[in-house]
Amino acid sequence: MGGGVIALLTAVECVLDGHRVTVVDQGPIPHSRATSFDQHRILRALHPADPRTTAAALRAHRRWVELEELFLTRFYEQVGSLTVLPPAAATDAAAMLADAGGHARELTAAGLADRYPHLHVGGGLGAVLEDEAGVLLAERVLAACVGWLKWQRGIELIEHRAVTAVDGESGSVRLVDGQVLHSDAVLVAVGPWSRDLLPPSIAERLTLYRQSLLYCRVPRQQSQAWAATPAIPALGTEGGAWLIPPVAGTALKLTSATACRAVDAITDYATDPYWQRKLEKEFGDILPGFGPAWVTAAKDAYYSAFSPTGGPLLVALGGAGFAYAACGGTSFKFAPLIARSLADRMTGRSPSPIGLGALDGPPLDVHTPQLAGL
Template sequence: MSVVVIAGAGVTGLITAVRCARAGHRVTVVDRGPIPNPSSSSFDQHRAIRALAPGDAAATRTSAALHRRWLRLQALLGGQFYRRIGVVTGWPADRTDDVVDVARRADITISLLDPNTLPHIVLPAGYVGVRETDAGVLLAERVLHAATAWLRRHPAVTLRPWREVVAVDTDATRLELDDGTSLTGEVMLLATGAWTGQLVDVPTILHRQTTVYLRPPDDLRAWWDRAPSAGNIGADATGWLMPPGAGTLLKLSSTELCRDAATLTEPNEDRTAARQYIDRILTDPHRYTVAAIKQCHYTVDAVTGCGALAQPGPAVWARAATGGDGFRTAPLVADHIVELAAAGLAA
């Protein structure tokens, strides 16, 4: 039995803790707030789970396997947090042959949709919708609560909320906490989101995203309850949305509403641009009620632009990445940490 120490109780930290505990290791999870933490980057209504990567059949096949992993996690953790409603991606009609070929080689099911089948969503001129059948939306808050409940019941897991990490000794695999105590393990994972870069030297980029939450009109609720998640939408193909359902709101944003940020404390932007962008994604925007406009942060690996793991110490691994890719690929991080813990046990 190895001792695994995890800093950060977002989706990466919690799913890794579950995987390690199931593999027979002793796990401690520490977080600066409650567990789960409503202020973490993972704590949101929904995250899209998709597989299709046009031009890359291998990546598509890997992502399709992650879809199946999330189904197994739902069965293990209990609760219903995976809405298998499909994901539609806008794609130029004259380039769909490449998309179909990748889907065939990766053995995933897709269908091509005429824009008229999505009457309330704007697709760019000359685009069609490519729908992944085995894809959908994770109800993010439910995932975190379900994982936390499972971990609380496991005898090999210790959860330590309200403990902020103030220093990391990467050579000794030790965390120093704000209450004067320390934690040491054979393997350590730092998954503290945007704060990871303040603890260890990892190459990350901080983004600030403006997101709009809407309530659809009553006569469209039934349509939206069955609607898929959608990306590459809007007149300029930069928009995306998560449909309402299971108590969530309609959520939309765009790459146009995202920018690099120097710190977590920069002033909020003017919300006018976010309100105006609704007109570019929805066909009848005046009928929707704006419930909230939020500024959120997420981080990516500065080299790959996604959720790569860094190794700042011999047995210390760090993942600052958050957002959709961080959620989707959390099981891959968990697998890697379990392999390291097993290797340490064998040694």
């Protein structure tokens, strides 16, 4: 269930294993309202002070390269990734990345200013510039999955029909028109809509977030500088600003942790002027010359997280069912590893550890009292 990156790549893995697969979405596949649907997503390997996740991200990098070959489509712009950090942390992070098998350079404050004069990074901060990283063109990834799946034997894509109920014990799924599908195994990967479909014991532990994003056109005189700019998942500001450079004809995308807030429900996708002005003000201090004239569009997006950890959540729905109940803010880059792990679980194999805590342990089980104690 769901036509986002998690369900589509899991479908790909299941098809590669020789299974028959049906993908159902409430909208078209892909759906422009899905969390996965956007111009870009960052793939960075470096997770400071977290060698396991860093190693997992390097594996994800390699699998994305393989998937480009499988789908015969280019959707991964390996422009690198720049993480701004205090100097000592940058030294440690570069060493950790090298230990994990990645390639990274440490930049001093002076080196940063020299290399990226169109960014204003204050406070004497340094950075780590990593090579096995960059920008995944998310909409293209989804289109490539669908394009590949459509040509495979034993695949059915059911669009514009929401799932209204799932029985994880029997593997049956009820659609909005009353039709019931039967399967050996089901996966619920409905992103931020999980709270509507999953049992209350799970739904009440999910937090829904709404985040505002600005899409910008850079001034012509800066276009060369921006063409040589990596993805920047952390600009080192107190607010948590980050950006994605204008690669492969996309916009420069600006956002910040300060523009992310918990909300009660998925409503509209328009950016309130309050949040737009807040982001414009924040980036006015970071990008010399930046102003509202750069902004060509703004939009809000939703994602859900498991409240106790703020990250993803895997749930066992019974003998034949799993739910990737929350994606957290970083599941796109890990989606190939997550998909492999989910495909293994659904087909009764024990998944190899992938280095992501939420996926490697036993899933939460809706039927066990373990949940009550969380």
